[in-house]
Amino acid sequence: MIIKWFKPVSIYDLAFSLQRLTGIILAFYLCLHLAYLSTLSNPKLYESLIEITVSPEFLYLDAVLFLAGIYHGVNGFRIIIHELGYLHKHRMEMLIFTVVLTFLVWIFSLYMVIL
Amino acid sequence: MIFKIKRFDGKNFYFQDFEVPVKKGLTVLDCLFYIRDCIDSSLSFRMSCRMGICGSCAVRINGKPALACETQVVNLKEPVKIEPLDNFKVLKDLVVEFDDFFLKHKAVKPYIIRNDLNYKNPVEFIQKPEELKKYYDFSLCIKCGACYSVCPAAATNEKYLGPAALVAAYRFVADSRDRGARERLEIVMDDHCLWRCHSAMACSEVCPKKIEPAKAIQLLRRKTVLEAIRRLIP
Structure with missing residues (x-):
């Protein structure tokens, strides 16, 4: 039944599906992050794992993770505004603003990482 | 074609x-x-x-x-x-079962509740135009089920009341003539009601009457929160 979350009829459904998907990705990342941190008691193991994460191949995944996190946060604010009962008639403008802001923050974050 | x-x-x-x-x-x-x-x-x-x-x-x-x-x-x-x-549930071809949909609609008591009704000496319940404006748009719902059919919360939770029933609940809660807001809010506060909406807004997109069910749900949430706060104050 959960597959019905991902059955978009309109662009807003797509935004909702992406919110769920990015939420799942972030939850998975959090588990992975905590697993990493749990190796702190074993410095050798921790260092070997950190070497993997700082590899250039892994940075592409980091970029995708940034995008997922930024979208989840910005879109979350959009939903909060609507859930407070505001700007329902301007939901298309809000969604466009969300997408634009997501990409701007993402590009800025990538720029900061590359620097 | x-x-x-x-x-x-x-x-x-x-x-x-x-x-x-x-x-x-x-x-x-x-x-x-x-x-x-x-x-x-x-x-x-x-x-x-x-x-x-x-x-x-x-x-x-x-x-x-x-x-x-x-x-x-x-x-x-x-x-x-x-x-x-x-x-x-599909019954035949394009005909679907609406019983559950209407039971959910009935569950929110979609009628004006008053305890001072006197059918022998009926009196008019006065309402100002600005009071009518608060709920008028939501009273245009025709219960076609379009909103319910696209709602991801309704798709994954059979007990969820759905947008149409919640619109009906808000329509009467916002009606200045109604005195049943508290009991209606009590119903929609249930685990499988109001707070199951994930604001996907699909309902507002497909509504043929453009009544914005998503907005009604959020306004009903606001009323529910205020009611919950009011209950905390002795």
Whole structure:
């Protein structure tokens, strides 16, 4: 039944599906992050794992993770505004603003990482 | 124009193609009538008013729920795919089971509750235009089920009341003549009601009456929160 979350009829459904998907990705990342941190008691193991994460191949995944996190946060604010009962008639403008802001923050974050 | 209609014979779902001669001004409902009258009399669909008031003819047209009687065929992409509404049990072809939908609607007490009614000496309940404005848009709901059919919360939780019932709840909670707000808010505060909405806004997008069910749900949430705070104050 959960597959019905991902059955978009309109662009807003797509935004909702992406919110769920990015939420799942972030939850998975959090588990992975905590697993990493749990190796702190074993410095050798921790260092070997950190070497993997700082590899250039892994940075592409980091970029995708940034995008997922930024979208989840910005879109979350959009939903909060609507859930407070505001700007329902301007939901298309809000969604466009969300997408634009997501990409701007993402590009800025990538720029900061590359620097 | 080719119509691709999803059929259900009680056991199997399958698509069947029908060719219908169309011209400007014809609606999808007119075409369904043509198919039933001239091609296949076994085709089942629900309809009543033919003018967007009863909400009976809501079906999925090219993937999006809409009223068949209000959808002009010349505006549609060919082939026109007609399917029954999602999130409802299909009875036959395009006819779906609405019992559960109306039970949920009934559950929110969609009527004015007063304890000072006197049928022997009836009095008029005065309402100012600005008070009417607070709920008028939401009173236009025709219970077509389009919102319910696209709601992801309704798709994943059978007990969820759905947008239409919550719109009805807000419509009466916001009515200045009503005195049953507290008992109605008590109903919608339940685990499977108001707070199950995830603000996907699909309901507002497909509503043929453009009444913004998503907004009604959020306004009802606001009322519920205020009621919960009020209860904390002795």
